[in-house]
Amino acid sequence: MSKKFLNPADATAIVKKSIKKRRAKDSRLKLYGRFAVGLASCFLIFLFYTIFEKGTPGFFQYYVTLDVNFDKERIDPKGDLSDNSLFSGDASKIVNEALFILIEPKGRKEKKEAKKIISSGKDVRIAKMVKQNPNLFGTVTKVKFALDDDIDSFLRGYIKRETPENERRVNDNVIKFIDKLNAEGRISYNFSDYILSGSASGNPEMAGIKGAFVGSILTLFVCLLIAFPLGVATAIYLEEIAKKNKITEFIEVNINNLAAVPSVVFGIMGLAIFIGIFGMPRSIPLVGGMVLALMTLPTIIISSRAAIRAVPPSVRDAALGIGASKLQTIFHHVIPLAMPGMLTGTIIGMAQALGETAPLLMIGMVAFIVDVPNSVVDPGTVLPVQIFMWADFAERMFVQKTSAAIIVLLTFLISMNAFAIYLRKKLERRW
Amino acid sequence: MNLKNDELTKSINTVGDVFVKDARIKARNVNVFYAEKKAIDEVTIDIGNKEVISFIGPSGCGKSTFLRCFNRMNDTIDICRVEGSITLDEENIYDKNVDVVPLRARIGMVFQKPNPFPKSIFDNVAYGPRIHGLADNKSHLENIVEMSLKRAGLWNEVNDRLISPGTGLSGGQQQRLCIARAIAVSPEVILMDEPCSALDPIATAKIEELIHELGNDYSIVIVTHSMQQAARVSKRTAYFHLGKLIEVGKTKDIFTRPQHNQTEAYISGKIG
Numbered sequence: 001m002s003k004k005f006l007n008p009a010d011a012t013a014i015v016k017k018s019i020k021k022r023r024a025k026d027s028r029l030k031l032y033g034r035f036a037v038g039l040a041s042c043f044l045i046f047l048f049y050t051i052f053e054k055g056t057p058g059f060f061q062y063y064v065t066l067d068v069n070f071d072k073e074r075i076d077p078k079g080d081l082s083d084n085s086l087f088s089g090d091a092s093k094i095v096n097e098a099l100f101i102l103i104e105p106k107g108r109k110e111k112k113e114a115k116k117i118i119s120s121g122k123d124v125r126i127a128k129m130v131k132q133n134p135n136l137f138g139t140v141t142k143v144k145f146a147l148d149d150d151i152d153s154f155l156r157g158y159i160k161r162e163t164p165e166n167e168r169r170v171n172d173n174v175i176k177f178i179d180k181l182n183a184e185g186r187i188s189y190n191f192s193d194y195i196l197s198g199s200a201s202g203n204p205e206m207a208g209i210k211g212a213f214v215g216s217i218l219t220l221f222v223c224l225l226i227a228f229p230l231g232v233a234t235a236i237y238l239e240e241i242a243k244k245n246k247i248t249e250f251i252e253v254n255i256n257n258l259a260a261v262p263s264v265v266f267g268i269m270g271l272a273i274f275i276g277i278f279g280m281p282r283s284i285p286l287v288g289g290m291v292l293a294l295m296t297l298p299t300i301i302i303s304s305r306a307a308i309r310a311v312p313p314s315v316r317d318a319a320l321g322i323g324a325s326k327l328q329t330i331f332h333h334v335i336p337l338a339m340p341g342m343l344t345g346t347i348i349g350m351a352q353a354l355g356e357t358a359p360l361l362m363i364g365m366v367a368f369i370v371d372v373p374n375s376v377v378d379p380g381t382v383l384p385v386q387i388f389m390w391a392d393f394a395e396r397m398f399v400q401k402t403s404a405a406i407i408v409l410l411t412f413l414i415s416m417n418a419f420a421i422y423l424r425k426k427l428e429r430r431w
Numbered sequence: 432m433n434l435k436n437d438e439l440t441k442s443i444n445t446v447g448d449v450f451v452k453d454a455r456i457k458a459r460n461v462n463v464f465y466a467e468k469k470a471i472d473e474v475t476i477d478i479g480n481k482e483v484i485s486f487i488g489p490s491g492c493g494k495s496t497f498l499r500c501f502n503r504m505n506d507t508i509d510i511c512r513v514e515g516s517i518t519l520d521e522e523n524i525y526d527k528n529v530d531v532v533p534l535r536a537r538i539g540m541v542f543q544k545p546n547p548f549p550k551s552i553f554d555n556v557a558y559g560p561r562i563h564g565l566a567d568n569k570s571h572l573e574n575i576v577e578m579s580l581k582r583a584g585l586w587n588e589v590n591d592r593l594i595s596p597g598t599g600l601s602g603g604q605q606q607r608l609c610i611a612r613a614i615a616v617s618p619e620v621i622l623m624d625e626p627c628s629a630l631d632p633i634a635t636a637k638i639e640e641l642i643h644e645l646g647n648d649y650s651i652v653i654v655t656h657s658m659q660q661a662a663r664v665s666k667r668t669a670y671f672h673l674g675k676l677i678e679v680g681k682t683k684d685i686f687t688r689p690q691h692n693q694t695e696a697y698i699s700g701k702i703g
Contacts, residue, residue, distance in 0.1 A: 244509060314546035320507060322559040322612060323536035332558075333548060 051406055058404025061192040061205060061397075062155045063144040064118065064181055066098040070130065072137040081131055091123035095145065102184060103177040113173050117181075119146040119205045146194065147187070149204040149397040151178060155187070158396050195404055199370050200386065204397035207390070209405050211372045215285055215365070215380030216354060216412070222289020222376055223296060223353050228346050230293070231300030232335075235342070238301075239308040240330050259298035266295045267362025275363060282364030283379040291359045296349030303345020307338035340424040347420035351413055357384040383409045444473070446691045447680035451479040451667075455620060455650050456501060461515035463496050463505065463674075470496045472674040473515075478620070483646040485661035485682070486654045488671035489697065494654045497671070498622050501652065502538040503531045519620070536563055539613035543625040545605030547597035547612070552589050555597040555608055556580060559616035575615055583611035584641055603634025610641060614649075621645065623653040627660065639664050658698065662686055670694045 006014070074094060078085035096115050105114040122145050129143070130136055146152075150169045153159050155178070159170050181187050194201075198208025234255075242248045270291035274280045280287050311334050319329040335342075360366070365381050366389065373380030381389075383405060390402040454477035463471035471493045478484055478501075486494040496505065503524060505511045517524050524534055536559070547555050556576045559565075566572035576593075580586040585607045589600070597608050606626055613621055623642070627635040642651060642664045655661050661668050661682060668682040670693075678685065678694045689695040 312546075314542065314544055315548060316507075317504070317540075317542055318546040318548060318609070318612075319558075321502065321504060321535060321540035321542065322562075322616060323532050323534075324558075324562055325532050328562055332562075337549065 051403060051410070054400065055403030055405075055407040057156070058400035058402070058407075059192055059195055060189055061194070062147045062152050063188050063190050064099075064147055065142050065144050065186050065188065066095065066102070067140050068098050068126065068143045069094060069140050070126075070136045070138060075126060075130060075137070081134065083127075086127040086130070089123075089127075091126040095122045095126065095143075102186065103180050105173075105177070110173055113171065114177055116148055117151055117174065117177060119148050120203060121146065121206045144188070144190070146192075146205045149395055152205055153396040154178070155189075195401065196408075199372055200368055200381065200389075201370065202368075204393070204395040204401060207398070207401055209383065209386060209408055211369060212381050212383045212386035212405070213408065213412075214372050215288075216382040218285035218373060218376050218380065219288040219292060219360075219382050220350055220354060222286055223292040224346070224350060226290060226293035227296045227300055227349060231297050231346070231349075232304050232342055234297075234301050235304030235308060236330060236335070239305050240334065241326070255298050255301050259302060262358075263295050263356055264358035264362065266291050267359030269294065270359060271362045281377070281379070283367045283369065283381070284377050285365075285373060285380050285382075286376040287363050288360050288365050288382065289376065291363060292353040292356060295356065295359060296346075296353050299349040299352065300342070300345050303348065304338065304342040307341025307345070308334060310341060311337045336427075340427045343423055343427070344420060347416060351416060354413060354416070355384055355409070357388050360385050361388075383412070445475065445676045446678040446694075447684075449476045449676070449679050451477045451482070453480040454478065455480050456517065456519050457521075458497075458500070458517045459515055461497070461500060461513065461517060463493070463500060464512045464514075465508070466510045470674050471500075474671075474674075474676045476669060476676060476679060478650055478652060479667075481647065481650055482667060483642065483651045483653065483665045484667040484669060485665035486652065486669050486671060487656075487658060487661050487697075488677075490656075492671040493674040494669075494671045495624050498624055498652060498654050501620065501622055502535050502540055504535075504540065506531060536616050537618055538620045538622060539616065539618035541606070541609050541613055541621065541623045541626045544629050545602055545609055547600070547605050547608050549596065549598055551594045552580075552597045552600070552608060553593040556611050556615045559612060563616055565616060579611040579615040580608075582614055582645070583607045584637065585611055601634070603630050603637060606630060606634070606638060607641065610638075610645075614645070618649065620650040620652065623651065625654050625656060628656060635660070658686070670697060672697070 071094060072079070074090040076085050077089055095118065096111075099114060099118060100111065103114060105111045125143070125145065147155070150159065151174070154170045154175070159168060161175065165172050178187070192208075194206050194208045196208060197210050198206055199211035201207040238248060238252065270287060274287045274290055275282060315333050315337065316329055319333050320326075324332065360382060366385050367379060367381065368389075369379050369381055371378070387402055387405045387409065390398045390405060456478035458474060458476050458478075461471055461474045462469060474497060486498060488494050499505045500513055500517060501519075501524075505513060513525060519534070519537065523529070548558065550558070553576055556579050557566075557572055560572055560575050566575055577586065577590075580589065585604060588604060589608075597605065600608060606629075610621075610626075626642075627638050630638065639660060642653065645651060646664075646666075653661075653664060665682050667679065668685045669679045670677045670685065670689075670691075672693050678689065678691045680690075685694065686698060689698055
């Protein structure tokens, strides 16, 4: 069977015929790509829109302005401004009196209802104010107080007047009072001073994310401190120093597998080892950070190894050829060149750790903790766990707070990534 | 052939004079294996003091592998194994007690592709003296860098931009920078692995001229694909074929009166 070569004219004709088909294939592929990117952007825009639309109101809340009579005798009976003295004082009563002047409740029942309009943190607020500025004593000063979460939801329109009174969380009397306050221009909608500076609280109007935010920072700090040096060292050892044999191959395969292990498994391991065997306390950022470090290690190792492998061998040859020892070659040349890649991997790992909830639930970081942690051994929680907890609460106001917390988490994440990109651009060198 | 001055040598299949009087490096019955594959087969040769010798041969004949034995760069390849003995001034460089770091300071190397560090021109040349602690102070270091760049014929081109990156130079300049880097640590022998194969003819001419000059002070072993280059720069030439050293002799003789028929075939372009 002897096939002759086509003559050039025939070949050209065949090529021409197929060209149309090939072009169509090209443009179809382009179209699919554009469609996919478009769809993804739509989802992203929708996601951000809903989060910001729902979350922005979470940063604001309703306040009522009252004329408070700062009576020293009653607020600070011992006169030494100590917590004890202020606590035994009558601040709440003074605030209630200021409120009663405005809305004039009649009888015990109405007074009891009127008291509930203002958030229960009112005495704490008065105590804080006089501590900061003792000159307030003896004056009558306008002070803003957060409204109770039910009143807040009513003002936002989530609780409607049309609903029959017995199905409503705000009764007719209270609505009457609010209308009165509104008519006098006493109610205002302001940026919340609880959301960013407050901690976990059972009262939604006083709940804030400061505790969780600080907990997240502490946890990530521990995680970075453990995972980065350990991960980079492992990568360097496996890539540059270890002999390629069955054992290193086995280790490699297992590290790659670890990257795919569900994070909750690391939580169970942390619970068993750190808390069970070593007897560390629950709910502390130190244990949380260690668990997350275990989880991010494979990510850091894998990306660091890729970065090391991308360093051209000619650089290694050059250093070795001039008489640099292995260690000098690694530290003077390989690591500086691989650093941008290593940092990228680390930041990806950290971002993963920042958003992780499941393993932290396992080690008890889901506990209700009011105090902001001061160190890595103080009990605390983290942002995603706080979001998880708030999303579970019944009060309407927590819906906005949850979205607000998500916005804070996203901002944290985006700024971390931005920092990573900046760092990489700065360290990147061409060769 | 004067076999008597060396007991190690079992037999030599090489044509020509493998031994020289004032040898710095003596390779005796060197075998190199990549895993099970034999890449170098019983090679015996001397490298004389202040001598420029070129290794020629077709691709894959093992000339680069053999070159990398002299400064133990083959150590970096896990599966590579070297047998036989190579001595530098009568000291076996494959002895267990020999540290490769000072060895590589004594035997410098220039690679096929110019490979300056992604650092400044100054730091490129200063790196060797710095890690070996050759300079007493900053001005001494600057002096070494200047001398090295001058020896490499690069000083006039770069003296006003020593802080700019070495990777920003042209290919030929980069290669001369690599030569400056190698001579900055005052080596005794310089190994060159096809130093001009990535360069244009003008840059090549400059490097060849430089090799010629450096030959007055250093022993230079150069691996090359270009027979003209071997003829231009070296006094002695060794022809390798399939891991065997076929013929060694004065460059003039190898190119005009090759004794082995394989050498002749290669010289005349029949193999390679």
